[in-house]
Amino acid sequence: MNDENKAEAKLDDIQLAAVVSSSVFVVWFAVYWFFQIQAVRELFEFVRVNNF
Amino acid sequence: MNEIIYNIVVWMDGFEWSTSLHESYYMYNWIESTHVLTLMVSLGMLFMIDLRMLGAAFPNVPATTLAHRLNLPMWIGFSAMIITGVLLVYAIPVRTSQSLWFRFKMVLLVCAAVNAYLLHKRMSESGASWENDAKAPKKIRISAALSLGFWTLIVISGRFIAYDWFDCEYGQSAVISFVAGCVDGQTQW
Amino acid sequence: MPTSILGPYTRTITAVVLVVFTVVFFYTVRVSVRASIEPLFDWMTASWFGIIGTTWGAAFAIVEALHLIGLALIGGTVIASDGRLLGLVLADQEPGVVVQKTYRIFNWALILTLSTGVFMACGVAGKIYFLKVFWYKMLALSAGMLFEYGIRRPLLEKDLEDITPWVIKLTATASIMVWFTVGALGRWIGYSG
Numbered sequence: 001m002n003d004e005n006k007a008e009a010k011l012d013d014i015q016l017a018a019v020v021s022s023s024v025f026v027v028w029f030a031v032y033w034f035f036q037i038q039a040v041r042e043l044f045e046f047v048r049v050n051n052f
Numbered sequence: 053m054n055e056i057i058y059n060i061v062v063w064m065d066g067f068e069w070s071t072s073l074h075e076s077y078y079m080y081n082w083i084e085s086t087h088v089l090t091l092m093v094s095l096g097m098l099f100m101i102d103l104r105m106l107g108a109a110f111p112n113v114p115a116t117t118l119a120h121r122l123n124l125p126m127w128i129g130f131s132a133m134i135i136t137g138v139l140l141v142y143a144i145p146v147r148t149s150q151s152l153w154f155r156f157k158m159v160l161l162v163c164a165a166v167n168a169y170l171l172h173k174r175m176s177e178s179g180a181s182w183e184n185d186a187k188a189p190k191k192i193r194i195s196a197a198l199s200l201g202f203w204t205l206i207v208i209s210g211r212f213i214a215y216d217w218f219d220c221e222y223g224q225s226a227v228i229s230f231v232a233g234c235v236d237g238q239t240q241w
Numbered sequence: 242m243p244t245s246i247l248g249p250y251t252r253t254i255t256a257v258v259l260v261v262f263t264v265v266f267f268y269t270v271r272v273s274v275r276a277s278i279e280p281l282f283d284w285m286t287a288s289w290f291g292i293i294g295t296t297w298g299a300a301f302a303i304v305e306a307l308h309l310i311g312l313a314l315i316g317g318t319v320i321a322s323d324g325r326l327l328g329l330v331l332a333d334q335e336p337g338v339v340v341q342k343t344y345r346i347f348n349w350a351l352i353l354t355l356s357t358g359v360f361m362a363c364g365v366a367g368k369i370y371f372l373k374v375f376w377y378k379m380l381a382l383s384a385g386m387l388f389e390y391g392i393r394r395p396l397l398e399k400d401l402e403d404i405t406p407w408v409i410k411l412t413a414t415a416s417i418m419v420w421f422t423v424g425a426l427g428r429w430i431g432y433s434g
Contacts, residue, residue, distance in 0.1 A: 018408055092424055093320060100318075121331045204306070
């Protein structure tokens with residue numbers, strides 16, 4: 001593999017690593033914060049019960 | 053003056069929303085979390101601007117350009133902090149208004165606001181001649197340093213509000229009682 | 242020039258291995274490993290930092306405020322840097338320049354946040370050891386630091402025109418998410434226990 005191909009492969013490696021890790025973070029973040037929306041549900045329930 | 057403030061906050065405390073906010077585990081914590089976390093946005097942007105004026109950040113970026121571009125996210129953050137801050141006071145109005153640290157924080161906020169106004173005024177008056185320099189002119193640097201100082205003290209005093217060392221409920225010296233706004237014979241805390 | 246034993250995709254393989262390892266660790270040996278480091282937390286409580294933190298609430302509060310300042314600085318650099326990569330802030334400035342200029346501030350802010358965090362952890366070591374949210378925060382913090390120094394910075398060292406645009410945006414989005422999650426979890430520690 002010549003130098004130019006090595007450089008391209010290295011760039012692909014970093015990009016692929018970035019895609020893998022970023023995707024994991026985004027998915028984890030979405031799942032975690034989905035379960036944290038409890039407070040908003042509680043607020044809506046409070047508003048609904050008190051007829052505001 | 054302290055009695056007037058006390059009467060107003062006792063009136064606020066009488067609202068059902070106030071009590072509900074205070075007693076709601078999720079809502080109060082969410083509001084406080086938002087108040088603290090949006091400082092990553094508001095103070096983060098403010099610190100970037102101040103550090104640029106002091107020459108410690110983004111020396112290659114024109115200073116006034118940086119200040120103008122970061123102004124919008126900064127104000128979005130501040131708006132969220134003001135709204136959540138008002139809600140936090142509304143949830144526990146009596147204790148908060150009689151907190152020495154809260155009053156200190158409000159005074160510091162006024163100082164920071166005046167300083168910010170002066171900084172912007174000096175920026176406008178000084179024109180664009182220095183904006184590509186690594187450091188801003190001396191008066192603007194002083195304002196930026198003061199801004200950093202004020203906001204650090206604001207964060208510290210905000211953190212101290214949670215501590216009850218100087219609460220009216222526990223009987224304080226005359227000076228502390230006056231500054232904190234304790235009212236003789238008050239029945240609510 | 243020495244080449245990696247893992248071939249041309251060393252970083253990717255390392256990232257995948259770390260993710261798999263974390264998931265496996267979480268569902269298998271997590272409890273026993275945590276039990277084995279309990280003496281460390283006992284030591285932290287008895288340490289000089291721990292004693293100061295538990296004895297003087299004012300000292301703990303000031304350190305916590307400095308922790309928040311560090312958090313604000315991290316937030317500022319993340320918004321400036323990743324915001325620029327997403328085209329949301331400082332859109333008329335060269336992205337490479339904006340990103341590079343945030344590195345030093347981010348490094349110092351992280352040092353401030355970590356050092357104040359260690360102090361605070363010593364002060365409440367007995368409590369945080371049992372808090373799930375504390376361990377989540379350490380996971381997010383570790384992931385954030387590995388991501389920042391192991392992936393994001395090496396990626397952005399390249400000429401941005403040579404990087405696929407959606408990869409830049411995905412990386413910037415993930416970076417913002419990680420650091421705000423670290424901040425939020427830290428805040429939630431205060432409400433727990």
